[in-house]
Amino acid sequence: MAFDFKKAARKTLVASVVAGAVLVAVPAVGASTASANEVGNCFDKNYVHLYWHSDFNVYGESCYANRGNNDINAVWADRITTGNNNIQYRDFNGSYVDIDAYHDVSWADGHEPHLLGLAIK
Structure with a gap:
């Protein structure tokens, strides 16, 4: 051969x-990039706590811990508490907004940001 x-x-x-x-x-x-971990409970005040609603009037809460980025499925933020985290969210209109640690931010009806992403810095 x-x-x-x-x-x-x-x-x-x-x-x-x-x-x-x-x-x-x-x-x-x-x-x-690493993703911020969505945690199963929101009992720890150090977590980022997102109160949200969808276009279909479904309301919910999500909490996040650890540094990183998360894509969010286009929900409206009613309130965000940052816990001990500096965060940045990405709005549907393309803006990036920073919120410092230990802040509790809420918006009036009709003025909520439409979130696409959330980062813990």
Whole structure:
């Protein structure tokens, strides 16, 4: 059985392309930002506490701990308490708003921000 240089070259080329794709993908995965953890209960006053409602008049509460970013499914913020966290929220209109730790912010009906994201700094 003779050695086939063309077949070996083809296998080497395929292996190189696959290895290159893996090398390109690894930094992209490693560069992702951490997300703030949504916690199951809101009993700790140090958590970020978001009181919200949806376009369909569903009301709820969500709490977050630890540094990082969270995408939020376009809810209206009725009130945010920051706990011991400095936060930044991203509004549907594209603005970014910072709120310092130990603040309790609420909005009048019709003036609530429409949230897309929340970051604990």
